[in-house]
Amino acid sequence: MGSLSSVADLQRALAAAQREVERLQSALAQTTFGTDRVGETGRTLPSLAPQAGPANLDEASNLRAESALGDTPATALSGATLEAIPLAMWALSFSAVRPRIEALRRSGITAFVEHFQRYPDELRALAARVKLLQYNRQALHLLRGDGQGQLVRHLPAYLRDESWSAMGKILAGMAEGSAMVEVELPLWTLSGQKRYVLWRQAGPCPGERGWDRVLVGLVDITSRKQAELELQQREQRFRRLVESAPHVTYCCTLQPEPRLEYISPSATGMTGYTPEEHYQNAGLAWATLVDPEDRPTLEQAVLLGGNFCRPIELRLTHRSGRTIWTEQVHVPVYDESGELIGLEGIALDVTERKEAEAALRASEQRYRSLLETLQEGIWVVDAHARTTFVNPRMAEMLGYRAEEMLGQPVAAFLERGTDPGVNPLATAQAQGHAFELELVRRDGGKVATLVRSSPLYDSQGNYTGTLAGVADITQRKQAEEALRHSEQRYRGLVNALPVVVYSALADAALTLRFLSPQWEELTGFSCQQCLSDPEFRRGLIHPEDRQAVEDRVELLRQRKIAVEVEYRLRTREGTFKWVRDRAVPAFDPQGQLTGYDGFLEDITQRRRQEEQLHHMQVQLAHASRLATLGEMVAGLAHEVSQPLFSILNYATACANLLSQGRADTELLGQWNREIAGEATRAGEILRRLRTFARRAEPERSLGDVHEVVEEAIALVAAEARTRRIRIEKRLAGQRLQSRFDRVEIQQVLVNLLRNAFEALEGATAPGRRVVIETAIQGPWAQVTVADNGPGVPASLVSQIFEPFFTTKPDGMGMGLAISRTLIEAHGGTLSYSPAEGGGAKFHFCLPLVRV
Template sequence: MRLSDQPRTSPLVWATPLVGIILFLLAMGAFFYTLHSEDQNQTQLRVIRDVELARQTIRTRLLASQERLNQIARGFEQNSTDVEGFRFSAQALLNEFQEISSILIIDEERRVTNLALPSLRSSEVLHPLYQTIEDAESYWAFNTARETRLPVFSRPFLDPSGKVFIEVHSPIFSKGDFIGTVAATIPLGSLLNDAVPESFVQLYLVSIVDGGGNPVASNVSRSIDNAKLSHEVPLDPPGHGLKLRAVLYKTNTELFSNMLAWAVFGLSLVIVWSFILLFRHAKLRSQAEKRLLAETKFRRAMEDSVVTGMRAIDMQGRITYVNPAFCRMTGYKETELVGMAPPFPYWPDRSYEEQQTNLDLILSGNAPQKGIEVQVRRRDGSVFDARMYVSPLVDSEGQQSGWMTSMTDITEPRRIRDELAAAHRRFVRILEELDAAVCVQGPDAGADEYIFVNRLHREWFGTATPPRMSKNRRNRINLYEPFEWLNPVSQRWYEVRRRSISWVDGATVVMQVATDISSRKEAEEMSRQQQEKLQFTSRLITLGELASSLAHEINQPLAAISNYNMGSVTRLRAGKVSPEDLLPVLEKVNVQAQRAGDVIRRIREFVKQQEPKRGPCPIGKIIEDAISFSRLEAKHQSARIEMNLPNALMSVVADPVLIEQVLMNLIKNGLEAMSHLQPEQKLIEIQVGQSAQFALIEVRDHGVGVPEDIRQRLFESFFTTKSDGMGMGLNICRTIIEYHQGQLWVEPAQGQGSVFKFTLPLAEDSVLAHVNPPVME
């Protein structure tokens, strides 16, 4: 039977119940409308009452905040330097009124000089410390407070983040002059959250609106269109046309206490719920289809975008799927590869057996987890290296339907790995061929635990190794001071340098480089011996130049002794002498013998070759001995030598013989520089002073002086201005003084002549230089 032949149902069958339902719904609608209107009126009255209460609460808090701000201003007027007092009062205000985000002191130039922020909560800083306020509304409130001399609330304004703020400015005066304001920054959102009771917020959407009815702050981010159950009142303070608006979320009317209403409402819900379930089912099905389609597209896009080639084969090895990356890597299209059985066209001709073996390994499920390295031939004939990883392909019923392989091109990583290996071999080769012993150790490794050693380290330190730095010192610095170490086995000297470096794995290790310096140590020892010989030779030369004067000095007491002896012999032969007469003569002979002995002793000590010995010695005694050697030469040239020693007890740390050699050389040079002067003009002055922890000795002559160009080279080796000089005297003198930790230099004297100055460390304050050895474990 066709559909047109079936009996038709009268329209009244479904129209009558429909009309009854419509009439019932209209009656119930009128009933509910009446109850709803009455409930709306009661609710509106409650909204008005609650809004008035909320306004009073906000107004009270604002006025209290204003009064406390005035108190802070008055306190600041009494003592503007009491910053701690301001911060204490401001912090108390911030703790009591948590809607305040910051309290500022602004001077008359509108510059923020003090700032207080809540200590236990975060807040916005609109005006950073020591910057000038630029906001128009803040500027208006600041000027109004200055002009009216009263606290002023600013108009609402936005900060860069979009929040709405108001500020309260209380003026500060000092002796009647305006010096700034105390300002409190109040976010309107925080004001609503802190000033409006929680019970009120649960029932109403509370907001502050401007004169045009636009919300500037609200306790929630969404809006509710319920004008019949809302009310707004002016909010003063802060004024400026701001109003407090409250919109009721929901009402609990007595309508729902009526059981009949509940029953009717329940029946209506059943009908509505049936349609809702049907609609929801259709909607869920539509959404599921959309999600499935989106998931399929996403998976397809993800497979298409990866750079790893994906290939699926069934249990017989036939290709069932390839992604675009696999196609790009091989050069074949998807339609060409899907459905193809082995051998595959991307197998190289010379490796069919190897490729078939790998495929059999995959199909048997014995493919290694680390992957299989294979060669793949592109469509253009080029070959590249690849690594394939295999995992089972399981269908929706949990049955394995094939194998999924992922293929990665490893040509470039393999090239990089080979280059790194070659670079490593070159680096190790360089370290092995270095002429220094190199090793790397962990910071806490033992003496024989190494991360790396080169060939020379194994050869030099096979039986003995340099001492390690202490752990405390290694933790303090990354670069250590080099030190010299004598290998007790090979008896060779090494210079050892250590530093902390970052190893290849990021760990901090210690690298040591040791260099053989035995040849340098031998050269230094030879140089020291040559220097001592040169100093000894210089003393002999000086003594030779004074030989005639020293001979005269010795001949005088010898001649006196001879005369005294001849006179005594003559008187003894004549029998005219008694023991009492002879005793004074013998005493004079003894004095002259001691005089000659002192001259010989000084000569012997001066020329005696021995190791330099520095120790405390009186500087006056050294100068007197040097003058006694030089005085005869001075007399020969009709010159005078004068010494000025203010402190006769001054002692220095020095070798007396070496310092005498320096003084005699300087005195001799001074006498030669005055050879052209008249006898009364020839004068050598020796002055002793003190500079810090050093004794300062000055030797001045009155000769022609030293020109500037010669003065710069005066202490160089083999430089001399004398026709018969060697140019070593002053160089040796400087070497001797520097050995004593002093300095030797020359300056032009006032008037004419030159002044040679040198320093020596004082015995009571000097500290001999030494090299601190490394701290050994």
């Protein structure tokens, strides 16, 4: 919206336009010949001048012209008389026009102006019949310019398209018998110049010869018409300016009651009402739209008087009810007695400016409140380095009150002896960045600060001072110092650790950003070589271990949890060392992943010991199996002797039959098949014993747990029969696939079954039995061995899996310990629980493989 300067410019423009309109009106008043009329009762056209009178004729000449045209018959005027008239005069003959006019009258035509407008070709044809009989020298000057030669006697030679409307009025006046015809029309000189004239002629005299000679006076009004056109153009430009401007222009009367006479179209946007609504509804008068609280301001401005009042701010009520702030300039209008009768003025919508000013005031208040409560010090100094403003935090930082620092040079708060003209705040702004500055408190203490400053300039661009933000970083500096000490201690600790410590970025390549010196001791390669080339580091991993490492890295990225993996690293000598790599994700305070921290531990020696331990465990398991076989030897001997006795009996029978000379081939064939079957049975028993007793490295393969259960039951079946114990199988209805070593799982089952047998040895309960049950428990294949014996005393449950713990007088206490070790080596568990109704339950689980 506009400002005060734009309002003043508009005032000057309006005043200049008003003066120009007054000048043109005065010029028209001096050039107007008279009023236009057609007939005695013709329409009077409004004159632009307050008075009418000839500009180039004196009163006597005008009277003579009026007398010549009005009182003397046209046929009585001679050529000398025409020359004596001080006007351009024509003598025209309309005799050739009269027959057609009479015919039109007889046809009932009375409105000749409308008729000629409807039939312009007929108008042109009639005008062509009018003859120029005579003219005077003034007419010659008017239509030739040079006053030499002669005029063309053909009337259409002086007419153009713009002339025909007026020509129709002239002929209509003749046809209607008007006593006087007076019309303005444009004529063209013989040289092609356009002239505006006032055509004034007396009507035809009565009788047929009255059309033969008609006198016409031609008054040159070109200057007046040009002035009128210029005035119209200026008025149109002024109106376009007013109506296209964003402000509202209005005129209103105050007497007898407020009423709008004019309001520009932009009022619709400002008030919500169209100009027509303002005109039609007296209640929407401009003054009544002013907010009641602002009407005294309007009245006071009106009472000041003068041509222009000073701009004032008024609130208007919009159609929607909202308030519109305006800046208005009023011009009071008085009547002849000096009484105020109206107002003219303009109004600019300054609502946005007022809202912006209100927002600015609120912002300034918030800014001041912010400065008062800001935890950072604000320090303003002038061009001479003297303090002009500090906020409370700045004063508190240095132990002063704010008013005590005003007027003091910056050097007063620096080391004693500093030159008063020194202004490090300005130095900071020249450097274009923040810098640290040590200030001195009132009590002599030192304050470490971080200064950010910017220069201040006046409206002419002259340097006036510096605005600085000062942050107390004393605690930060102390923390940084503590951090440096902590980092030194951390580095010392890292360098003293027997592991390689590393830190990696969270990018795709896991780029290392730190690697402790122990790396060189571990691998023989330099830290720099590993830091700069991720592919080199990957190439050091044993090919057989790379996939496992990549899987753990992917798990680390996806789940963002700590992971651990063991793999082999190639050293500079070409040998491989086992390492344990543990990595944990690192997060920033906002919880965003920033990287990974971890360590590499050389576990080569541990892996060797584990291999030795594993070898010893294999030997121990083998020894345990042999011991178990030794304990089972009586039952196994009986188990093997049965098929041998059967073979012996069948062989003896065959020999007897043959010695008697009885060669019954059918019977011999049957006994031979029995011998073969018993031999197969004895061989299967021996195969199981040999397999169970063999000494070999564990070999895990995919198999059905039920098959191992059946094999284990077969190994102890003879002992169960000897001990009169019934074995019940409750196997799951589906295959339990797992990856295991068959001999080791057989050993676990045989240990659990024989322990159950021994627990039932002294049991008095009838129907001694052992139940072996299989089931699927989530991701596990579970095998349960339960007996109905006395169970395990609660006080001993926590010790039963410990090595060398036994309750048997001749036992070694290694069976359950070895069994748990074997199951855990398969990734499973072995546990105990008391059976319902008495007895013991041992469960072991193996990872289930779903096929």
